[in-house]
Amino acid sequence: MAGIYIHIPFCKKACHYCNFHFSTQLNYVEEMVNAIIKEIDIRSSYLSAQPLDSIYFGGGTPSILGEKQLGKLFERIYRSFSFRDSMEITLEANPDDLSREKLDMLSRTPINRLSIGIQSFDQEDLTWMNRSHDAIQAVASIQTAQELGFENLNIDLIFGGLTTTMEKWKKNLDIANDFDLPHISCYGLTIEERTVLHGWIKKKKMAKPDDEIAANQYIYLMEYAKVSGWEHYEISNFCKNGQRAKHNTSYWEGASYAGFGPSAHSFDGMTRQWNIANNQIYLRIIEQAKGLEDLEKNLFQTEILSDRDKYNEGILLGLRQSSGIAETTINPGYEEQLSTWIQNGLLIKKEGRIFLSDLGKLMADQLISALFLI
Numbered sequence: 255m256a257g258i259y260i261h262i263p264f265c266k267k268a269c270h271y272c273n274f275h276f277s278t279q280l281n282y283v284e285e286m287v288n289a290i291i292k293e294i295d296i297r298s299s300y301l302s303a304q305p306l307d308s309i310y311f312g313g314g315t316p317s318i319l320g321e322k323q324l325g326k327l328f329e330r331i332y333r334s335f336s337f338r339d340s341m342e343i344t345l346e347a348n349p350d351d352l353s354r355e356k357l358d359m360l361s362r363t364p365i366n367r368l369s370i371g372i373q374s375f376d377q378e379d380l381t382w383m384n385r386s387h388d389a390i391q392a393v394a395s396i397q398t399a400q401e402l403g404f405e406n407l408n409i410d411l412i413f414g415g416l417t418t419t420m421e422k423w424k425k426n427l428d429i430a431n432d433f434d435l436p437h438i439s440c441y442g443l444t445i446e447e448r449t450v451l452h453g454w455i456k457k458k459k460m461a462k463p464d465d466e467i468a469a470n471q472y473i474y475l476m477e478y479a480k481v482s483g484w485e486h487y488e489i490s491n492f493c494k495n496g497q498r499a500k501h502n503t504s505y506w507e508g509a510s511y512a513g514f515g516p517s518a519h520s521f522d523g524m525t526r527q528w529n530i531a532n533n534q535i536y537l538r539i540i541e542q543a544k545g546l547e548d549l550e551k552n553l554f555q556t557e558i559l560s561d562r563d564k565y566n567e568g569i570l571l572g573l574r575q576s577s578g579i580a581e582t583t584i585n586p587g588y589e590e591q592l593s594t595w596i597q598n599g600l601l602i603k604k605e606g607r608i609f610l611s612d613l614g615k616l617m618a619d620q621l622i623s624a625l626f627l628i
């Protein structure tokens with residue numbers, strides 16, 4: 255399996271919880287698209303001619319791209335890579351970008367999956383998060399996408415925020431369920447450094463979100479998924495009728511991918527590399543680059559994964575998935591620890607595989623990191 259990721263580093267507004275790489279200066283989007291095309295040109299051999307199973311436009315907010323910009327990117331991608339007929343092509347989109355005209359334009363591109371950043375259907379939540387869309391646009395974007403024939407839709411929702419009461423969370427899930435979507439991603443709010451929320455907490459302008467409220471909302475979500483027919487196939491991801499996200503699943507299964515654009519990561523099974531997370535420096539490096547050597551020197555850093563890194567990554571990615579990991583892959587030094595957790599109901603052992611129980615999912619990060627090799 256192989257895929258490509260394209261990072262579009264622009265957003266209309268900075269969400270208060272977000273620490274992704276983006277700029278709110280939108281006056282050089284075209285220049286950035288041209289630079290990404292040049293990067294694809296120079297680095298197109300990264301996947302050693304493997305055919306693509308997926309393309310993912312992430313960000314940032316790739317839905318700010320216009321028809322010509324998307325057209326240019328596709329033209330270059332199709333010229334540089336071969337691909338499988340079943341290729342999944344996802345565009346992350348914000349509801350305020352998804353007017354009927356925009357969706358109509360997107361339906362004429364090769365994009366066959368939209369991942370819409372809804373986060374909440376509640377206006378108070380959206381205002382608190384500083385989202386660029388409102389509650390009416392949240393609903394309208396899904397409705398219109400479905401009307402225009404986009405069947406393969408994901409929406410992102412966030413629980414555990416300060417304004418998200420249990421009542422609102424239940425309502426968010428009910429609304430999502432009523433749309434009969436094939437895929438939903440639900441993330442617990444985390445307070446990341448370099449975010450507005452982090453600053454507010456540090457200055458004591460805001461209380462820390464309550465872990466117990468978030469845990470109860472996640473428990474409710476897991477129960478809700480069971481009765482609604484959503485398969486909980488990864489800690490934060492749910493799908494219907496086996497419609498898992500191909501691109502994300504390929505990350506979790508250790509497939510190769512090439513990332514283009516500022517801050518994008520790439521992985522070829524042996525090494526990981528990541529592009530510089532600065533738009534202006536990225537543009538300058540690409541403009542001056544004459545070939546791969548210049549990018550190796552200036553654009554990205556590379557890390558060769560050690561056996562220990564690969565082991566830790568296998569534990570992390572495997573235990574996040576409902577398929578878990580083969581018991582034999584876990585370091586024998588953790589045998590006693592494993593049986594205690596199995597007895598305590600945090601892990602489940604079945605047919606030689608170990609996976610997290612619902613109780614274990616509530617403390618996934620602690621359990622997974624306790625199995626790492628240091």
Ligand code: SF4
Nearest residue numbers: 265268269272313314
């Ligand atoms: S739109 Fe997405 S990438 Fe942009 S600031 Fe908000 S959460 Fe972050």
